[in-house]
Amino acid sequence: MATNDQLKALVKSHADRDDPQFYSVAMQVAAKAARSGQERFSQELRDMVDELRRKSVQSTRIATVVPVSQPRGELASLLSVTYPDARLSDLALADDVSDRLRHLLLEQRRRGDLARHGLSPVRRMLLVGPPGTGKTSTAKVIAGELRLPLFAIRLDTIITKFMGETAAKLRLIFDALAETQGVYLFDEVDALAGDRTAGNDVGEIRRVLNSFLQFLEEETSESVIVAATNHPELLDKAMFRRFESVVSFPLPDEDAVRAVIKNRLANFRLSNLGWKRIISSARGLSHAEITVAAENAAKRTVLAGDAQIRTDDLVSALEDRRRTTFHGDETRKP
Incomplete structure (x- = not known):
């Protein structure tokens, strides 16, 4: 008992x-x-x-679909909703990133304990790093682990040439955020929160940013806000102060390369792989690019009527991704 x-x-x-x-x-x-x-x-x-x-x-x-999709017709064009079943174990992240993500989940799950001591869980995360390193996947994992809907904000429909319209659309988003608990993802948030001191900035964009910062400052919902950017250098400095947790996503190290490949090719035999060659070929690639290469090697294996992934096929697929990724991009060459 x-x-x-x-x-x-x-x-x-x-x-x-x-x-x-x-x-x-x-x-x-x-x-x-x-x-x-x-x-x-x-x-x-x-x-x-x-x-x-x-x-x-x-x-x-x-409970979450009805209030968001019904009361305001325009809101449907500003948000897309999914219900991820992703788990933290699905990601191959750096140890410090995984630790911080686990801690956020723990705080969310034990919000009652924190409240009794006058404390609140982390609810705002700013994720920065190169494309394909797991930022969007992390938002899916947070939603999946907490069993909350994931609302992706469509910034292309929010930002208009009329500041008043943009601010009104942002207000709709933050009203929904307070009304319906979920994980709200502002991807490529630099489009909305660029540096106000930039020389090519205009007054309208500054006012939009000020509205966004004000909404962030004033919101007191139980939702989790995740903002992601590939270009943190473009963000206004005030953005960093609005988020309790700023997490940097690096390109995968050797352990992460192994984990990404093993996770994606779990249904294939991986014995006798030449990991030294594979890791060398994967250097400088993102998690997403390595995943694509692994899938391409797997297709070659299936079409050959085999179940054993060959080192040569995997290395060839990784090299193809490197040529595609680094072509014309001198800044990313390893």
Whole structure:
């Protein structure tokens, strides 16, 4: 049976509406029961938790779609919504990036504990780094891990030549953000938050940026805001102050190269691969580019009627990506 501490933890997590913690403790009780020989009770409890989790996901989706998609017709053109099932284990990130992402998820899951001490979880993350290094995938993972919808903001439909219209559209986004809990992704945010001191800047763009900064400053929702950029040097300095966490995404190191390839080619035999040659060929490529190369090598393997990935095929695919990626881009040559 459950220990006193487990019973208290169940009651506490229920009071805090902390479903992940509630399920975790319930599964601990089930495991303890199994070890005590209560196999039937243990299985029944596991089945109950699985069913509750399934219903929770369904109810969350129903509750979040209605207020966002129905009340304002224009909002549908400003947001696209998905329900990712991505998990942190799906990403091959640098250790420090993974650690910071885990900590954000922990704070979100234990927001009740923080609130009792007058603290709030991290809700705003600014992700910076080269294209293809996992920034957008990280937003999907946050949504998937927290079982929240992912709302991608369509900046191309928000930014217009009329500042008043742009500010009004931003207000719609932040109203939705407060009304419907989710993960809200502002990708390529430098288009909206460029440096106000830049010589080629105009007054209209400065006013748009000021509105965006003001909305960020004033919002107090429970949603998670993720902004991403490939060009942090273009961002206004005030943007960095509006985000509790600024995370840099580097190009993959040797361990990350291995992890990306192994994750993508998990259904193939990878024995006897020449990792030294592979890692050398992958140097300077992003996670996304290595993934594409791995897929191309896999296609060659399938069409050859084999299940063993060959080093030569993988190296050739990586070299093709290098030629494509670095052609005409002297700044990225390793």
